[in-house]
Amino acid sequence: MQEIQGGVCAAEGFTANGIHCGIRKNKTKRDLSLIMSEKRAAAAAVYTKNLVKGAPLAVTKAHLADGYAQAVICNSGNANTCNADGEQVAEEMSSLVAKATGISQNDVVVASTGVIGQPLDITPIADGIQELAAGLGDNSELAAEGIMTTDTVKKEIAVSFEIGGKTCKIGGIAKGSGMIHPNMATMLVFITTDAAIEPALLQKALSNDIKDTFNMVSVDGDTSTNDMVSVLANGMAGNPVIAEENDDYKTFCEALNKVTVYLCRKIAGDGEGATKLLECKVTGGKDNETSKIIAKSVICSSLLKAAMFGADANWGRVLCAIGYSGADVNVNKIDVSFISSKGRIDVCVDGAGIPFSEEKAKEILLENEIQILVDLKSGDCEATAWGCDLTYDYVKINGDYRT
Amino acid sequence: MQEIQGGVCAAEGFTANGIHCGIRKNKTKRDLSLIMSEKRAAAAAVYTKNLVKGAPLAVTKAHLADGYAQAVICNSGNANTCNADGEQVAEEMSSLVAKATGISQNDVVVASTGVIGQPLDITPIADGIQELAAGLGDNSELAAEGIMTTDTVKKEIAVSFEIGGKTCKIGGIAKGSGMIHPNMATMLVFITTDAAIEPALLQKALSNDIKDTFNMVSVDGDTSTNDMVSVLANGMAGNPVIAEENDDYKTFCEALNKVTVYLCRKIAGDGEGATKLLECKVTGGKDNETSKIIAKSVICSSLLKAAMFGADANWGRVLCAIGYSGADVNVNKIDVSFISSKGRIDVCVDGAGIPFSEEKAKEILLENEIQILVDLKSGDCEATAWGCDLTYDYVKINGDYRT
Numbered sequence: 001m002q003e004i005q006g007g008v009c010a011a012e013g014f015t016a017n018g019i020h021c022g023i024r025k026n027k028t029k030r031d032l033s034l035i036m037s038e039k040r041a042a043a044a045a046v047y048t049k050n051l052v053k054g055a056p057l058a059v060t061k062a063h064l065a066d067g068y069a070q071a072v073i074c075n076s077g078n079a080n081t082c083n084a085d086g087e088q089v090a091e092e093m094s095s096l097v098a099k100a101t102g103i104s105q106n107d108v109v110v111a112s113t114g115v116i117g118q119p120l121d122i123t124p125i126a127d128g129i130q131e132l133a134a135g136l137g138d139n140s141e142l143a144a145e146g147i148m149t150t151d152t153v154k155k156e157i158a159v160s161f162e163i164g165g166k167t168c169k170i171g172g173i174a175k176g177s178g179m180i181h182p183n184m185a186t187m188l189v190f191i192t193t194d195a196a197i198e199p200a201l202l203q204k205a206l207s208n209d210i211k212d213t214f215n216m217v218s219v220d221g222d223t224s225t226n227d228m229v230s231v232l233a234n235g236m237a238g239n240p241v242i243a244e245e246n247d248d249y250k251t252f253c254e255a256l257n258k259v260t261v262y263l264c265r266k267i268a269g270d271g272e273g274a275t276k277l278l279e280c281k282v283t284g285g286k287d288n289e290t291s292k293i294i295a296k297s298v299i300c301s302s303l304l305k306a307a308m309f310g311a312d313a314n315w316g317r318v319l320c321a322i323g324y325s326g327a328d329v330n331v332n333k334i335d336v337s338f339i340s341s342k343g344r345i346d347v348c349v350d351g352a353g354i355p356f357s358e359e360k361a362k363e364i365l366l367e368n369e370i371q372i373l374v375d376l377k378s379g380d381c382e383a384t385a386w387g388c389d390l391t392y393d394y395v396k397i398n399g400d401y402r403t
Numbered sequence: 404m405q406e407i408q409g410g411v412c413a414a415e416g417f418t419a420n421g422i423h424c425g426i427r428k429n430k431t432k433r434d435l436s437l438i439m440s441e442k443r444a445a446a447a448a449v450y451t452k453n454l455v456k457g458a459p460l461a462v463t464k465a466h467l468a469d470g471y472a473q474a475v476i477c478n479s480g481n482a483n484t485c486n487a488d489g490e491q492v493a494e495e496m497s498s499l500v501a502k503a504t505g506i507s508q509n510d511v512v513v514a515s516t517g518v519i520g521q522p523l524d525i526t527p528i529a530d531g532i533q534e535l536a537a538g539l540g541d542n543s544e545l546a547a548e549g550i551m552t553t554d555t556v557k558k559e560i561a562v563s564f565e566i567g568g569k570t571c572k573i574g575g576i577a578k579g580s581g582m583i584h585p586n587m588a589t590m591l592v593f594i595t596t597d598a599a600i601e602p603a604l605l606q607k608a609l610s611n612d613i614k615d616t617f618n619m620v621s622v623d624g625d626t627s628t629n630d631m632v633s634v635l636a637n638g639m640a641g642n643p644v645i646a647e648e649n650d651d652y653k654t655f656c657e658a659l660n661k662v663t664v665y666l667c668r669k670i671a672g673d674g675e676g677a678t679k680l681l682e683c684k685v686t687g688g689k690d691n692e693t694s695k696i697i698a699k700s701v702i703c704s705s706l707l708k709a710a711m712f713g714a715d716a717n718w719g720r721v722l723c724a725i726g727y728s729g730a731d732v733n734v735n736k737i738d739v740s741f742i743s744s745k746g747r748i749d750v751c752v753d754g755a756g757i758p759f760s761e762e763k764a765k766e767i768l769l770e771n772e773i774q775i776l777v778d779l780k781s782g783d784c785e786a787t788a789w790g791c792d793l794t795y796d797y798v799k800i801n802g803d804y805r806t
Contacts, residue, residue, distance in 0.1 A: 048727075049727070050723065050726035050727045051725070051726040051727070051732065051734050052722045052723055052725065052726030052727075052734045052754070053726075079719070081719070082719060082722055082751070082754055082755050082756060083755060083756070084755050115717075115719060116717075116719025116720070116722065116723060117718060117719040117722070117751065117755070117756035118756065119756075220705040220706060222704055222705060222706045222720070222723060222724065222727070223723075223726075223727035224723065225719075225722070225723050225726055301625055302623040302625060302705070302797075302801070303623060303625045303801050306797070306798050306800075306801030306802045307801060307802065309798060309802045310801070310802025312802065314518075314519075315520060316482070316484070316485060316518060316519025316520040316628075317519070317625070319455045319485055319519065319520070319628070320453065320455055320519060320625060320626075320627065320628050321625065322454070322455065323453035323454040323455030323456075323626075323628055324452070324453045324454075324455075324625070324626035329454065331454050331455045348485070348520065351455070351485055352485050352486060352487050352520070353485060353486070353520035353521065353522075390798055390801075391798055392795045392798050392799075394705075394709070394798075395709050395712060395793055395794055395795050395797075395798060396795075397709075398705070398706050398709030398710060398713070398793075399709045399710065399712045399713030399715065
């Protein structure tokens with residue numbers, strides 16, 4: 001497996017574009033993205049578990065009922081959620097894509113992100129659709145920009161891998177930043193691949209993958225109303241169609257995981273206001289679930305997040321977060337270490353503090369990627385969760401988000 | 404029932420004191436408090452559900468096993484948690500109180516608050532105990548100061564009420580501010596009363612009360628390792644002993660609730676870095692549990708808390724927090740309003756936005772006590788939760804807490 005360029009356009013037969021159509025006031029910000037497959041593709045998606053769901057999710061779910069799709073349209077600047085006419089507007093977006101590109105309206109994945117509860121005016125989208133479709137090309141980065149809200153960097157990746165002697169590619173783009181605490185689905189992530197795989201297996205691969213990837217990311221504990229991860233697989237790599245859970249399926253899942261883990265880390269590290277990516281790795285768990293609950297509880301702790309912002313090795317907050325996580329764990333066996341590119345420092349052994357150099361700890365914690373290693377010493381299971389620090393800028397961004 | 408002065412010293416037979424003994428470096432900060440009853444008192448307590456528990460909690464639990472206690476000692480500046488010698492030190496604190504005051508070591512409630520994982524040196528406590536005991540008097544406010552950490556205001560209240568023709572009093576002090584997200588117990592709250600009530604009923608009254616009071620408070624979602632609420636009832640008011648759930652018991656519970664709700668609001672409003680008290684009142688719930696889950700989810704949302712700091716009527720975040728709360732609710736029936744001393748503004752009806760004056764909303768939200776009213780329109784049950792806004796100062800305080 002090899003990392004390659006091209007994002008969602010890396011896979012054979014996929015093009016993309018992103019423009020400013022006028023939903024967002026700032027004309028320098030793209031606000032409408034389109035991803036298109038030359039051929040109709042097997043499609044799968046997972047959605048937020050928030051009971052308040054964005055209207056586009058309902059429309060997408062209906063469109064993917066047959067297991068196929070050909071395009072993704074997504075706007076930023078407005079979530080199209082809690083609006084009386086939401087589903088109608090989402091269908092109109094699909095219809096505009098269908099008319100501009102000649103595909104079926106039922107083959108469009110629709111997504112929106114931005115403010116909740118403000119009607120989404122279809123006019124700028126209708127006005128911009130021709131420009132958007134005309135510009136389809138090797139423009140993954142423009143599509144990645146068009147779905148950003150408070151994100152500071154665009155998030156894209158692609159990898160190539162081999163199945164049945166054929167080179168396959170898979171790539172993705174993501175939108176993260178705030179209201180990020182996925183539950184069974186997440187933020188907006190669009191993945192494309194030219195691997196040939198049956199829809200049901202594609203869905204299974206995605207549904208399994210997100211349990212250990214996007215569902216292990218949290219920026220602020222708020223599960224969005226519009227979270228979605230979708231994947232389109234158009235089969236143009238020419239590999240033997242993956243129709244059972246064989247070695248080819250395993251290879252595909254590994255490639256998918258490479259893309260999703262990369263995007264998880266990018267989303268966490270670019271959390272609203274974040275200066276640091278936090279990765280909590282739990283080892284020695286008696287089972288996977290315990291390890292996952294603990295890893296996620298640690299990266300969700302506001303107190304720990306603020307301590308990491310201040311490069312303060314306040315490991316008591318790690319223990320505290322483990323203790324209230326709800327996981328059944330022997331707290332007197334827990335070891336905690338902090339790791340970064342500057343080295344590793346052990347701070348807690350068997351649930352109690354040990355003497356350590358505050359100076360060395362500071363040096364380690366001043367880096368922008370911090371791993372918090374928690375060893376439960378109670379088994380062989382592991383889990384990793386990703387988050388970010390809590391900063392002044394998080395408060396600033398969210399204290400006045402709508403203006 | 405009537406609000407009176409005196410805090411934990413309002414009830415007959417109770418004295419208190421608070422001094423600086425040297426646990427905290429800052430000599431202007433009191434760090435050791437003592438509350439004493441002239442007579443041995445019926446005693447009850449509830450404790451954190453965090454699996455990582457402060458050593459003082461284990462010692463207190465053992466001391467209260469017989470249902471009686473006579474004194475409370477509490478230090479700030481060090482949580483005496485995750486230390487190998489923690490319980491030994493907590494017992495030494497009890498022993499020092501016993502020796503200085505002539506009561507039994509087993510009648511001492513012990514509590515600590517501050518940094519986790521740093522050994523608590525008994526020396527300054529041993530050195531200060533004589534001064535502490537000698538100064539016992541009508542000094543509730545000194546005791547309230549001695550348990551403060553990042554609190555900015557001391558929290559005390561007392562009320563008088565009548566049982567069987569006798570005037571009874573009940574008062575309390577509390578310590579809140581950070582790591583506040585109680586689960587079955589809470590922060591540190593010490594309540595004293597001269598009402599006569601049997602230990603088992605006192606425990607029942609307390610255990611029932613906290614479900615709707617302290618367990619409905621959250622500052623930052625972090626459930627502390629040292630949360631505790633204790634109540635001492637020395638019977639010196641001379642009322643007929645409350646030994647069954649009769650009208651007297653009901654009167655006592657009402658007085659207790661007056662004290663606890665007051666302290667909840669004080670703790671939430673003085674959350675670390677907070678500029679505003681947030682109160683989420685949920686009405687129209689189909690059951691109490693649903694109403695409580697929703698109220699707590701709303702006041703825990705980092706996004707909503709930041710929006711309130713910015714006086715931004717971003718009600719979509721209220722809907723979002725309801726949607727991911729886990730409560731089974733019809734999101735298309737929800738109404739949301741914001742209320743303060745400047746008036747009320749309705750922003751969402753039947754789960755969708757309605758036009759409202761942003762100017763009026765701003766005026767309402769600039770106040771320092773905000774009520775978020777959520778009407779589920781699905782029944783008659785209500786719940787209230789208390790929290791605070793998320794501010795730059797929360798990040799500042801917790802980015803460098805230990806120095």
